[in-house]
Amino acid sequence: MFFNKKKNAIVNNDLKHIAFIMDGNGRWAKSRGLPRKAGHKQGAKALENIGKICSEYGINTVTVYAFSTENWSRPKNEVDAIIDLLRSYIKDAKKRKEVRYKFIGDKSVLPKDLIVEINELEEITKNFDNVLNIAFNYGGRAEIVYACNELIKEGKTVITEEDISSHIYTSHSKDPDLIVRTAGEYRLSNFLLWQCAYSEFYFTDVYWPNFDRKELEKAIESFNNRKRRYGGLIKGEE
Ligand code: IPE
Numbered sequence: 001m002f003f004n005k006k007k008n009a010i011v012n013n014d015l016k017h018i019a020f021i022m023d024g025n026g027r028w029a030k031s032r033g034l035p036r037k038a039g040h041k042q043g044a045k046a047l048e049n050i051g052k053i054c055s056e057y058g059i060n061t062v063t064v065y066a067f068s069t070e071n072w073s074r075p076k077n078e079v080d081a082i083i084d085l086l087r088s089y090i091k092d093a094k095k096r097k098e099v100r101y102k103f104i105g106d107k108s109v110l111p112k113d114l115i116v117e118i119n120e121l122e123e124i125t126k127n128f129d130n131v132l133n134i135a136f137n138y139g140g141r142a143e144i145v146y147a148c149n150e151l152i153k154e155g156k157t158v159i160t161e162e163d164i165s166s167h168i169y170t171s172h173s174k175d176p177d178l179i180v181r182t183a184g185e186y187r188l189s190n191f192l193l194w195q196c197a198y199s200e201f202y203f204t205d206v207y208w209p210n211f212d213r214k215e216l217e218k219a220i221e222s223f224n225n226r227k228r229r230y231g232g233l234i235k236g237e238e
């Protein structure tokens with residue numbers, strides 16, 4: 001059990017992996033009369049803060065949706081700003097070195113220098129226990145196709161669920177216990193399609209840049225009240 005600073009919000013032992021669909025950066029910026037890229041910058045700050053709080057609470061895996069395979073369809077100046085932001089985020093992360101960083105998604109189409117930086121960050125942080133999976137150029141369908149193609153390369157002609165689980169981008173992590181989406185949208189937008197089979201979901205209207213400790217605790221509290229049956233029955237319900 002983990003307690004917050006006021007000793008009143010308990011992080012259930014079952015909550016080991018939270019995934020965030022960090023949505024609403026653009027609307028956060030618009031509501032302040034700022035350019036969209038200012039929203040992404042503030043969103044990166046929120047991520048840093050939430051990552052720290054999660055590890056403080058014993059949640060050892062955090063997965064964040066930073067850029068989808070569909071986000072390339074945004075205006076070039078916004079995409080460029082997000083890539084630049086990732087570049088400076090990696091620079092800072094290399095100094096912080098407090099968690100194992102793993103990029104999930106197709107890195108191959110990113111600028112060459114960025115691929116080098118990502119690989120370096122993953123290498124120098126590989127021995128940390130807590131993991132931060134950053135989904136960048138990530139698509140859930142693309143991920144399942146990738147896993148299947150890897151299995152074909154290995155010569156498999158018949159595959160199992162375990163085969164797919166061990167060949168998807170997140171094969172090093174357990175499935176998320178809780179998936180949080182901010183900014184009032186009620187969809188997955190191609191996120192963790194395979195992994196979400198038995199995840200709990202939490203939706204909030206709060207824009208990602210405003211998602212703070214208080215909002216995280218609301219999500220955790222909601223999770224703590226869920227009954228996870230996995231298709232079966234819970235003791236006492238029989
Ligand atoms: C999420 O915020 C970040 C990315 C998709 C890169 P948005 O940029 O989607 O923000 P809204 O949904 O337009 O407010």
Ligand code: IPE
Nearest residue numbers: 021022023065066067068189
């Ligand atoms: C999902 O948000 C992707 C990320 C948060 C990176 P979007 O803003 O791209 O999703 P849609 O377009 O509203 O479904």
Ligand code: MG
Nearest residue numbers: 023024025026
């Ligand atoms: Mg959005």
